[in-house]
Amino acid sequence: MTQTPPPGAGVPDVLAPARLGPVTLRNRIIKSATYEGLSRRSLVTDELIGFHVRHAAGGVGMTTVAYCAVAPEGRTERKQILWTPEALPGLRKLTEAVHAEGAAVCAQIGHAGPVADPRSNRLPALAPSRRFHLATASVTRAATRADLERIVRAHGEAAVMAAEAGFDAVEIHLGHNYLASSFLSPKVNRRRDSYGGSLENRARLSREIARAVRDAVGDRIAITAKLNMDDGVPGGLQIDEAIRLARWLEQDGSLDALELTAGSSLFNPMYLFKGEAPLKEFAAAMPQPIRLGMRMFGGLLLRSYPYRDAYLLEDARRVRAAVKMPLILLGGITNKQVMDQAMREGFEFVAMARALLREPDLINRIKADASTESLCIHCNKCMAAIYGGTHCVFTGPLGVRAAGEVPGPSKPPGP
Numbered sequence: 001m002t003q004t005p006p007p008g009a010g011v012p013d014v015l016a017p018a019r020l021g022p023v024t025l026r027n028r029i030i031k032s033a034t035y036e037g038l039s040r041r042s043l044v045t046d047e048l049i050g051f052h053v054r055h056a057a058g059g060v061g062m063t064t065v066a067y068c069a070v071a072p073e074g075r076t077e078r079k080q081i082l083w084t085p086e087a088l089p090g091l092r093k094l095t096e097a098v099h100a101e102g103a104a105v106c107a108q109i110g111h112a113g114p115v116a117d118p119r120s121n122r123l124p125a126l127a128p129s130r131r132f133h134l135a136t137a138s139v140t141r142a143a144t145r146a147d148l149e150r151i152v153r154a155h156g157e158a159a160v161m162a163a164e165a166g167f168d169a170v171e172i173h174l175g176h177n178y179l180a181s182s183f184l185s186p187k188v189n190r191r192r193d194s195y196g197g198s199l200e201n202r203a204r205l206s207r208e209i210a211r212a213v214r215d216a217v218g219d220r221i222a223i224t225a226k227l228n229m230d231d232g233v234p235g236g237l238q239i240d241e242a243i244r245l246a247r248w249l250e251q252d253g254s255l256d257a258l259e260l261t262a263g264s265s266l267f268n269p270m271y272l273f274k275g276e277a278p279l280k281e282f283a284a285a286m287p288q289p290i291r292l293g294m295r296m297f298g299g300l301l302l303r304s305y306p307y308r309d310a311y312l313l314e315d316a317r318r319v320r321a322a323v324k325m326p327l328i329l330l331g332g333i334t335n336k337q338v339m340d341q342a343m344r345e346g347f348e349f350v351a352m353a354r355a356l357l358r359e360p361d362l363i364n365r366i367k368a369d370a371s372t373e374s375l376c377i378h379c380n381k382c383m384a385a386i387y388g389g390t391h392c393v394f395t396g397p398l399g400v401r402a403a404g405e406v407p408g409p410s411k412p413p414g415p
């Protein structure tokens with residue numbers, strides 16, 4: 001006689017250890033990249049180490065060092081970490097400190113392309129095609145074939161350095177209209193060569209980068225990519241094409257998992273986040289002349305969207321149905337119920353950003369009490385803090401809750 005499986009049988013426990021490629025994480029919860037704004041002269045600082053130690057001590061399975069650029073012109077701003085031999089000692093100190101807290105550590109690698117600030121970098125921003133962009137108030141330079149070869153190679157070299165520095169994983173940035181994602185976008189990519197036009201051509205750069213990273217490090221570390229499902233802009237990449245690309249990436253075998261994201265730092269940043277648009281705070285944090293542009297046109301760029309838990313789940317379910325490779329659900333994961341839902345729906349991992357900026361120890365609190373609710377209210381004011389040390393405006397730079405602060409009210413359920 002066959003026994004009826006207990007409810008939830010076969011569904012992984014989000015708090016139990018899990019394999020990500022060659023690495024075992026202590027649980028299935030990943031701190032997703034939130035640009036820390038804590039590097040100096042493109043090198044690691046003690047503040048950056050402290051930031052990740054707090055998240056590691058707070059219970060996540062893996063923390064992600066945000067956006068480390070593979071080329072000087074690919075930094076969003078000049079002080080951002082760049083993969084150079086001089087950066088290695090600091091990165092090594094960081095990975096050792098995170099490991100000492102029992103967490104794994106991933107480095108997000110990429111090229112900001114048209115999102116890079118050319119004034120800060122003192123180099124023109126690269127894009128598929130030459131074009132003026134309101135978000136950076138500048139004209140991009142069309143990448144040459146030699147640029148693309150150099151950038152693909154640089155991703156492989158960055159992954160080798162990451163492995164040498166002790167990282168457990170790298171996450172390739174294929175989202176938010178950064179360089180690889182801007183090639184995917186029919187709106188931004190107007191090329192007539194083999195990198196433009198059909199989806200096969202627009203996807204070439206992303207696939208070459210993933211292949212170069214795999215060829216460079218093999219199975220020494222895990223390799224993931226953060227992939228847009230929808231740019232959130234008319235004429236941009238949309239879910240049907242993203243699904244085709246996810247299938248190709250799966251077939252290529254270059255990646256151990258895909259983290260699913262959405263939105264465009266060029267045209268529609270709030271699509272990434274949902275919730276309130278922190279217009280005033282953002283304008284105040286921007287250097288001139290972007291500040292002026294932000295005051296005048298910011299409302300066009302930063303639109304508010306209603307927030308709900310697991311707000312990317314609908315598109316992510318479609319990707320889930322199309323591929324077998326491990327997937328990381330991101331976007332409005334704030335409590336155990338939503339994490340359990342993600343596991344039930346077949347996602348292998350969840351990734352979290354704002355709720356962990358609000359409370360770096362949220363996962364430990366959830367471990368102690370599964371009914372714990374996040375205190376994050378999705379005001380998105382943390383976004384405006386990225387230029388001077390990313391933090392929650394309520395919690396402060398050290399991620400400390402106010403004395404006596406208690407968990408907030410429940411939010412509306414997700415989809």
Ligand SMILES: Cc1cc2nc3c(=O)[nH]c(=O)nc-3n(C[C@H](O)[C@H](O)[C@H](O)COP(=O)(O)O)c2cc1C
Pocket residue numbers: 032033034035036066067108173226261272273330331332333351352353354355382383384386390
């Ligand atoms: C302050 C801040 C900085 C961010 N920086 C990055 C980044 O450097 N790279 C990246 O891919 N995503 C970045 N993100 C996006 C987050 O990784 C995540 O995709 C997004 O916040 C949605 O997840 P959440 O609902 O858990 O916050 C950032 C988000 C915030 C709030």
